Amino acid sequence: MAALIEIERLTKRFGGFTAVDDVSFTVDRGEVLGFLGPNGAGKSTTMRMLAGFMPPTSGTARICGADVVDQPVAAKRSLGFLPEGAPTYPEMTVTGFLGFTARIRGFRSSEADDRVARAMRMTQLEGVRLQSIETLSKGFKRRVGLAQALLHDPPVLVLDEPTDGLDPNQKHEVRELIRRMAPEKAIVISTHILEEVDAVCTRAIIIARGRVIVDAAPSVLEREGRSLEEVFRELTLGAPKQEAA
Amino acid sequence: MAPALIVARRELAAYFATPVAYVFIVIFLVLSGALTFTLGNFFARGQADLIPFFSFVPWLFLFLVPALTMRLWAEERRLGTIELLLTLPLPQWQAVLGKFLAAWAFCGIALALTFPLWITVNVLGEPDNGVILSGYIGCLLVAGAYLAVGAAVSALTRNQVVAFVLAVAICFVFTAAGSPVVGEFLDARIPGIGGGRPRHLGGRPLWGLHPRRRLGPRYHLLRQLHGLLPLRECRHPRPPQGGLGA
Ligand SMILES: Nc1ncnc2c1ncn2[C@@H]1O[C@H](COP(=O)(O)OP(=O)(O)OP(=O)(O)O)[C@@H](O)[C@H]1O
Ligand SMILES: [Mg+2]
Numbered sequence: 360m361a362a363l364i365e366i367e368r369l370t371k372r373f374g375g376f377t378a379v380d381d382v383s384f385t386v387d388r389g390e391v392l393g394f395l396g397p398n399g400a401g402k403s404t405t406m407r408m409l410a411g412f413m414p415p416t417s418g419t420a421r422i423c424g425a426d427v428v429d430q431p432v433a434a435k436r437s438l439g440f441l442p443e444g445a446p447t448y449p450e451m452t453v454t455g456f457l458g459f460t461a462r463i464r465g466f467r468s469s470e471a472d473d474r475v476a477r478a479m480r481m482t483q484l485e486g487v488r489l490q491s492i493e494t495l496s497k498g499f500k501r502r503v504g505l506a507q508a509l510l511h512d513p514p515v516l517v518l519d520e521p522t523d524g525l526d527p528n529q530k531h532e533v534r535e536l537i538r539r540m541a542p543e544k545a546i547v548i549s550t551h552i553l554e555e556v557d558a559v560c561t562r563a564i565i566i567a568r569g570r571v572i573v574d575a576a577p578s579v580l581e582r583e584g585r586s587l588e589e590v591f592r593e594l595t596l597g598a599p600k601q602e603a604a
Numbered sequence: 605m606a607p608a609l610i611v612a613r614r615e616l617a618a619y620f621a622t623p624v625a626y627v628f629i630v631i632f633l634v635l636s637g638a639l640t641f642t643l644g645n646f647f648a649r650g651q652a653d654l655i656p657f658f659s660f661v662p663w664l665f666l667f668l669v670p671a672l673t674m675r676l677w678a679e680e681r682r683l684g685t686i687e688l689l690l691t692l693p694l695p696q697w698q699a700v701l702g703k704f705l706a707a708w709a710f711c712g713i714a715l716a717l718t719f720p721l722w723i724t725v726n727v728l729g730e731p732d733n734g735v736i737l738s739g740y741i742g743c744l745l746v747a748g749a750y751l752a753v754g755a756a757v758s759a760l761t762r763n764q765v766v767a768f769v770l771a772v773a774i775c776f777v778f779t780a781a782g783s784p785v786v787g788e789f790l791d792a793r794i795p796g797i798g799g800g801r802p803r804h805l806g807g808r809p810l811w812g813l814h815p816r817r818r819l820g821p822r823y824h825l826l827r828q829l830h831g832l833l834p835l836r837e838c839r840h841p842r843p844p845q846g847g848l849g850a
Contacts, residue, residue, distance in 0.1 A: 410691040435693040442691070446684030448614075450621040462610045463692045507688070 361424055362387045363437075363515050363545035364409065369418035371404050371569075378404045380569035381418070386545040386562075388514070391537060393560035393577070394549040397595050401569040402549040403443045406519050409547075410440040422515050436464070439513040441521055445504030449493035453484055453503055456492060457510060464511045478506040481536060483529075497524040505533065509540075516546045522555060534559050553587045563587075567595045607694035611702025612709065619710055624675075628668060632714045635664055640721065654731070657721055658739040662746050665711070666779055669747055670771035672710065673754025674764045676703055681762045704755055711747035715740060750775045 362385035371379040379401040386392050394402050407413040409420045411427040411434055419426060425433040447456055454475055461471035479485050482502040487495060492503055501524050508516060521537075522530045530552075537546060537559050550556065556563050556577050563580060565573045572594050573580065580590045619625040640657040680686035689699055725731045754771040761767050 407687065410687075412687050412691050432693045432695055435691055438691070440688075440691045442684060442687040444684055446688050448618065448685055449683070450618055451614075455617075459610065459614050460692060462605065463607055463694055465693075504688075 361385075361421075363423055364547065365419075365421040366405075366409065367419050369405065369408055369420055370416050371401075371408060371413065372416045377569050379408070379415075382566065382569070382571055383418075384564060384571065384574060386515075386547060388545055389542050390562055391541050391546045391548065391560045393556040393563040394547055394566070395551075395553070395556065395563055395591060396566040400566045400595075402566065403519055404569075405566075406440075406517050406547070406549065407442075409517055410438060410442070411435055412442075437514050439508035439511065439516045439518075441504050441508045441518040443519040445501045447492045447500060447503050447507070450491060452489050452491050453479065453495075453506075454488050456503060457506055460507045461510055466511075474510050478510040481509055482506040483532065498526060498529055501525060502529070509536075514544055516540070516544055516548075518546070518548045520549055520551070522550065522552065530555075553591060556587060557581075565591060565594055606698065608698040608702040608705060611689075611694070611699055612705040615703055615706030616709055619706070624672070625710065628672060628710075629714050629717060632664060632668055633717060636660060636718060637721070639664075654721060654725060654736050654739055657718070658743060661715075661743045662779055665743075665747050665750055666775050667772060669707075669711065669750040670754045670757075670768050670775065672707055673751055673758050673771060674767040675758070676707065676755050677759040678762055678764045678767050682764075700755070704751060707751050707755070708744070708748055711751070712744055715743055715747075749778070753778070 364384075364386040366385070367383050369379055369382045370377065382401075382405055384392075394405070396402050404413065408415045409422070409427065411420075411431045414428060419428070421427065422434040423437040425437070427434045448459075451459070457475040457478060458471055461474050466474055479488060482505050484499070484502055484506055487499055492500060495503070501521070505518070505521055508518060522533050525533060534555065537548070540546070541559070541561075548555075548560070560577055563573070563575065563577050564571055573590075577587060581587055636657060639660040640654075643656075643660070677686070680689060690696065722736060725736075726733070750771075753774050754767070757771045757774065758764075758767040761770070
């Protein structure tokens with residue numbers, strides 16, 4: 360069977376600026392891919408194209424075999440996506456918001472309630488279930504976004520900085536969660552926290568200026584006793600200087 | 605339930621979760637009432653109908669509907685929730701339709717709340733309620749037409765003020781196109797475009813149409829006020845379609 364995520368020669372240009380340049384990779388079931396790179400490298404842009412939000416300038420992306428441009432609904436059904444910054448509707452309550460995404464995903468009343476309850480349990484949101492999202496703290500807002508992505512137990516998860524703004528306990532919880540889910544899913548997470556890569560990822564891709572520089576297991580990157588941070592700095596600073604976007 | 609209806613339900617609830625809904629409804633009711641009774645000479649006309657009310661509604665909607673639609677897509681972009689909505693498994697047109705339906709239902713609620721006017725004419729006289737119903741349907745169609753314009757403009761810009769001003773301007777052109785002054789002005793520049801003279805005075809339609817009449821939602825509404833609801837008029841409002849993804 361083909362890999363759950365297939366990205367082929369994906370390119371995105373904004374005017375004359377190339378944000379993502381000929382990126383190709385696949386992610387199989389059981390893999391957790393850490394997507395690393397300096398600010399403005401093109402991580403979020405790649406994820407947006409993979410999630411079917413931005414049409415690529417060229418190249419293709421497939422989720423569970425469904426092309427995100429030609430069969431967008433089928434592709435999105437197999438996908439749990441946490442957009443950058445975890446956007447949510449601020450005036451809704453946590454249950455109201457999760458219920459909305461559950462109904463859009465086609466769950467009927469009682470099953471939708473079960474799904475919402477389960478997603479809230481996984482992300483420890485039960486304490487704030489009836490609070491409106493705008494009154495939540497940053498970490499809780501992010502957890503609401505995460506709950507929305509996990510709600511339908513999708514085979515593919517694309518999470519843009521899932522642990523940004525979480526306290527150390529929650530970071531630990533989310534990593535545990537990802538590790539637990541990993542065997543049945545293909546997961547892509549972008550992060551700036553390099554120890555997270557060691558903790559949960561089976562594979563790391565470093566991109567800079569829209570291009571893939573390295574695609575290897577974290578243990579391979581770290582051989583000869585170097586830390587991942589040293590490798591990251593060497594590879595991304597060694598690359599030609601980033602122009603201002 | 606169709607995804608469009610789920611989106612519409614969420615949107616409608618969002619209107620009432622913010623002051624937008626209440627401000628809109630109160631201003632609409634106060635202005636429509638005040639204009640009907642003062643400028644419209646509701647009592648002095650001595651007629652049991654709602655024609656003064658219905659003739660002001662398009663002008664009120666001209667400002668109020670763009671105030672409703674300016675946030676429709678602009679707000680989703682600002683909050684980033686557009687990225688969430690458009691990556692949920694629903695076809696894009698269903699999201700567009702859902703937002704349109706919510707705004708339309710909201711206008712329907714505002715119109716329905718003018719029922720005291722209807723009670724008043726029924727107490728004071730014996731109006732033709734069929735004509736009044738037809739007038740309400742007409743107002744709803746006018747709202748739909750403005751909503752379609754406003755929603756499309758809102759999708760084009762991130763800035764809500766720009767969305768509002770552009771929508772008012774475009775709707776104004778359409779509304780004003782139905783008034784004789786503008787029609788004659790257009791006729792003087794491009795013969796025929798303003799609708800020309802009436803057919804019985806020798807006016808000729810251009811390309812088989814009377815554009816001025818076709819363009820103006822008020823024209824369609826005024827026809828309905830005289831009790832006419834030809835099926836052809838039902839094509840008038842069209843929900844916006846088209847690409848919204850960045
Ligand atoms: N809509 C857009 N229009 C123009 N340029 C854009 C747009 N979106 C992103 N870019 C540019 O594309 C480049 C890549 O942005 P992207 O958000 O993918 O970076 P990132 O790797 O996610 O960075 P970060 O670590 O800061 O989140 C940046 O230079 C950015 O300015
Ligand atoms: Mg990013």
